[in-house]
Amino acid sequence: MNALPDCDIATVYVVDHDAAENDRVRALLAGAGWRARGFAQAESFLAAERSAGPGCLLLDVDLGAPGAGLTLQDTLLAMLDPIPVVLIAGRADVAASVRAMKAGAVDFLAKPLSDEGLLEAVGAAVSLDRQRLGRERASTDVIERAQRLSQREREVMALVAAGRMNKHIADELGISEVTVKIHRGNAMRKMQARSFADLVIMAHKLGMTSPALYHGGIGRHRRETA
Incomplete structure (x- = not known):
């Protein structure tokens, strides 16, 4: 099977203050064929340069402080950042789950994370981002032809x-x-x-x-x- 072009390999950004869990999840994602980049804080993720290819954000709800992850999600929405978000939480939190899904999260997962559930959620989020990029590229092509x-x-x-x-x-x-x-x-x-x-x-x-x-x-x- 031919390898994907470098720009088409999806990148999953893992924002989780738990270093051990961050490392474990990134290893799992890398084993599934995705790039995985880890961040401990929202600020470091926001400051990082991102790939032009497809991707998604795997975001811890708490980030060391209750609701800090939801604040990052709100920030991305305010910035009109289209990256799909999968939220994870250390405990079942119905209110946070409802808020996250209303704000456009692709999925909401509870820790301890199931490897199968995590990979399925990330796959769905990456697929959505590929579709978005496809639409954007098609629109760009149409504009270039019109010129x-x-x-x-x-x-x-x-x-x-x-x-x-x-x-x-x-x-x-x-x-x-x-x-x-x-x-x-x-x-x-x-x-x-x-x-x-x-x-x-x-x-x-x-x-x-x-x-x-x-x-x-x-x-x-x-x-x-x-």
């Missing part, structure tokens, strides 16, 4: 996405219907759209459906010259 469009191709793509027929687009832009079809075909090719519906979806993702965005100062009904 290759000419101004006229962007106008035609926007009007197509807004539901205009070819003859109406031709009238709107002051060009022939044949030329509209050419620009539409060029837009589909450059955007790597597999279908007309695919092109429309891309246009909506890019916000290219507002008349204010496609006119760009071009006079209405200006006829093209040979």
